[in-house]
Amino acid sequence: MCGGAGTRLWPASREVHPKQFLSLFGARSTFQDTLIRVSNPALFERPIVITNNAYRFMVLEQLAEIGCEADVLLEPMRRDSGPAIAAGAVFAQTRDKEAVVLALAADHVVRDNAAFLAACREGLPAAEAGHIVTFGVQPERPATEYGYISPGEIISGQVHSVAKFVEKPDPATAASYVEAGYLWNSGNFMFRAAALLDEYRKVDRGSVEAIADSVAKAGSDLSFVKLDADAFASAKSISIDYAVMEKTPRCAVVQVACGWSDVGSWHAVWELSDKDGEGNAARGTAVFEDSRNCNVATDRALVALEGVDDLVVVATQDAVLVSGQKDANGLKRLVATLKNVAPQVTEDHIKVHRPWGSYQSVDNGERHQVKRIIVKPGGRLSLQKHHHRSEHWIVVRGTAQVTVNELVKTVHENESIYIPIGAVHRLENPGKIQLELIEVQTGSYFGEDDIIRIEDDYSRS
Structure with a gap:
């Protein structure tokens, strides 16, 4: 289950x-x-x-x-x-x-x-x-x-x-x-x-x-x-x-x-983790000074703790939790509050997984959005179009095969291609390694509901 x-x-x-x-x-x-x-x-x-x-x-x-x-x-x-x-x-x-x-x-x-x-x-x-x-x-x-x-x-x-x-x-x-x-x-x-x-x-x-x-x-x-x-x-x-x-x-x-x-709390994670001589556990990069029985999990940022005991610190790219080690019910109450105050941080990560790979928002503005997109070998996105945005794709790793209306083009590392508003397009990875690219969107609306899928390998069209 x-x-x-x-x-x-x-x-x-x-x-x-x-x-x-x-x-x-x-x-x-x-x-x-x-x-x-x-x-x-x-x-x-x-x-x-x-x-x-x-x-x-x-x-x-x-x-x-x-x-x-x-x-x-x-x-x-x-x-x-x-x-x-x-x-x-x-x-x-x-x-x-x-x-x-x-x-x-x-x-x-x-x-x-x-x-x-x-x-x-x-x-x-x-x-x-x-x-x-x-x-x-x-x-x-x-x-x-x-x-x-x-x-x-x-x-x-x-x-x-x-x-x-x-x-x-x-x-x-x-x-x-x-x-x-x-x-x-x-x-x-x-x-x-x-x-x-x-x-x-x-x-x-x-x-x-x-x-x-x-x-x-x-x-x-x-x-x-x-x-x-x-x-x-x-x-x-x-x-x-x-x-x-x-x-x-x-x-x-x-x-x-x-x-x-049943790994039902961060305290349970700490109990199951390797610890230093002061009882501190870390997943990711963490530094402990005069601290005991703490648990740190971090995706990217260095976490440094000084003069504290029995703390949980969990840092992801869009949220940081600081909590007492043993109050699992307190976290349950906190998440219930967050669902009313900031529901997005309880529902999804900045990095969003898709059947073809993943994408992650890097920067957002009133008229632009920047994403980092990874496509697995053999993966391809749906054949789609947008009514409110254009896109510019820059390949930084691997090789992309790109369809734009009637054009099918291979785009290599350090090359780019432009997708106009309304163009029917598709991105796929024909290679043996991950395809990584930066997508720059410009326009008036960037919601996922502006993706009009025409064909899709994953039954989403």
């Missing part, structure tokens, strides 16, 4: 580029790490990725980067984890009526893959027998940001029944849960597709029928499976915990100690 917005790591994570696609702990995203974790063909079949329309090309790009193939299901709208998991289960049954499904969130970290896979093997017989198995993580501390599971009687091996689920506790209650042997609720599950859907039907038959209908009526869009919007919209928006897990008598839990985190 990788369709969530993930604003708890703002400003690095935004509505259109959420945390599961960020490289927070190395070269790969947590989405990519999750796929690699379940790539052993002796245990796992071809993965099913459930996401939404906005993230579909990021999913394809990140799949390609790790050499992974998957069936990608597109949700027409967000309906929380209940309908998402049900859709995955219904789709899995189109492959195999007896399919056993492992449902994973794409934004979690697992530091011990071997222990995680051992837990999968341990829980598999219970799932095959009809239990809905959840993974209960051995607590590393009395955390207040997670729900807990109280294990019951042994079903088989290390698999227990679930005595009860409890919500996120206060510190004292969390400490009592750890002392009593409760486990963190990881929100990851294993089950026979038929068993999960049967239990879901008992509490909400209408939603399950709507989801099954959305899969049956799904269309294809490029390489995606596009769930039917009208049917999917009829499903109730609800988490799988509330829809099924807290109601079913078939719930079971397998205990695992695998270095798990």
Whole structure:
């Protein structure tokens, strides 16, 4: 599952580029790490990725980067984890009526893959027998940001029944849960597709029928499976915990100690990061003087901290966050305020990702805009025109093939071409390296809705 917005790591994570696609702990995203974790063909079949329309090309790009193939299901709208998991289960049954499904969130970290896979093997017989198995993580501390599971009687091996689920506790209650042997609720599950859907039907038959209908009526869009919007919209928006897990008598839990985190805050990122002798962690360029237990993430600017403790500083190209280390709820309140005051900084970055590459605004004025555009090898923009602006493209790296009305021209490094207002044009990269160019727009209006697409490789025209 990788369709969530993930604003708890703002400003690095935004509505259109959420945390599961960020490289927070190395070269790969947590989405990519999750796929690699379940790539052993002796245990796992071809993965099913459930996401939404906005993230579909990021999913394809990140799949390609790790050499992974998957069936990608597109949700027409967000309906929380209940309908998402049900859709995955219904789709899995189109492959195999007896399919056993492992449902994973794409934004979690697992530091011990071997222990995680051992837990999968341990829980598999219970799932095959009809239990809905959840993974209960051995607590590393009395955390207040997670729900807990109280294990019951042994079903088989290390698999227990679930005595009860409890919500996120206060510190004292969390400490009592750890002392009593409760486990963190990881929100990851294993089950026979038929068993999960049967239990879901008992509490909400209408939603399950709507989801099954959305899969049956799904269309294809490029390489995606596009769930039917009208049917999917009829499903109730609800988490799988509330829809099924807290109601079913078939719930079971397998205990695992695998270095798990849902990376739900900048404090969690700090806990998982390498630190200096004073407990400071940095991603990007940072200098610490007389500072302890701080966490810095910066895209470009150097960040220097002096005489401070327990701070989070996150600097992107259009926003800077300064926050206390441990108040995740404070950031949630801040983002809610920003959505009213400055919604753009919660929705998108200055650098905007597109299926063909990316663009980034460099300068804006009343009658001009300057962008840096990168086109991947083999990528091409839509055949388009504008009513309110002309464009001047200067190639600084690679080779561009440019169409302007009837003209098709190859433009090399240190060369440029002019696109008049109203001209039908297209940009593509025929080369083997990235194409980088500077675009200077002049005119009266520069909104994205002044792009009139005539043809498009990505079904946007």
